[in-house]
Amino acid sequence: MTLTETQGLVSMTDGAQLRWVALGDTSRRPAVILLHGGPGLPDYLGDVASMIGDLAPVYRYDQRGTGRSPWQGRHSLARHVDDLAELLKAWDVPKAVLIGHSYGTDLASRFCLRHSDRVAAMLLMCGPFTGDWRTGYRAERSRRMSAAQRARLRALEELPQRTEEQEAELLTLAWFTDHADPDRGWHWAAQGARQRRPVNWSMNGELGREGRADPLDEHVADLRACLPVRAELLGGSADPRPVSALESLALRLARPLTRVEGAGHEPWLEQPDAVRAHLRRFVKGAVDA
16 A cells, blocks of 8 residues: 655744655544654654554654754754644644654653643653663663773764764764664664764753753653543663663553563664554554544
8 A cells, every 4th residue: 555645844933944744644633743752863753654654644754953854043842842733733633643752752741741632642652761760771781882882982972073974983883772683783773873864962962951950750740640541651671771761650650561572762673563563553542532
């Protein structure tokens, strides 16, 4: 079955222009919105969209300052929430099925806190991580690297400026540990280091600092109260970020968590059949509700 792909550009109220792409029949409702991670990366969720595009229209977009949505200025979590609200209005989507990945789960959660009436269902994939998850993540990431790799990554991070080759090498070293299989992980990381460019490091830093200053951890009770009936979490059992943090959050939110065995931070790459089945069940349930 060949699905129609539609693209467009939406102007935000502050003048930023965001590029989007939709897969499937955009007249159907509700629509699914995929929120990519980073922050500071362009969208990379095309493979995920193709798993569910026949069930509902699937929208993706490059967040401001990334990919085909170039923008210069200060980043804030509130502005990125506003962007999503303005996009939904432009797409004529009154209520959306949100599927966030990594940082995209944080964005989805913060959107739900402000606009719960516009969220039909929500799937949080590989995030958000709350509590002191970074200590375990850093330890596991270091364990998956050799001493030489750790030293090389530090050296690249300390460079005041990097060439294109050095940037690709840094990203490959930083990302290959995200996967359960180190050999295939290196391949996927090297591929991503070429395709998910350029990285907006200033955006990454600004939103990271704001997220640490106002952690989602402090809003979990409010989030639990405003979540839609259909809300779930999904995580890879071999993600270097501790799955125990997702288990704890799932308990606090009183929502189910599905662990994908043999998968890391991008489970659709390592276990596509399992992720496809889960996504299709979730989206079909949301559409039929």
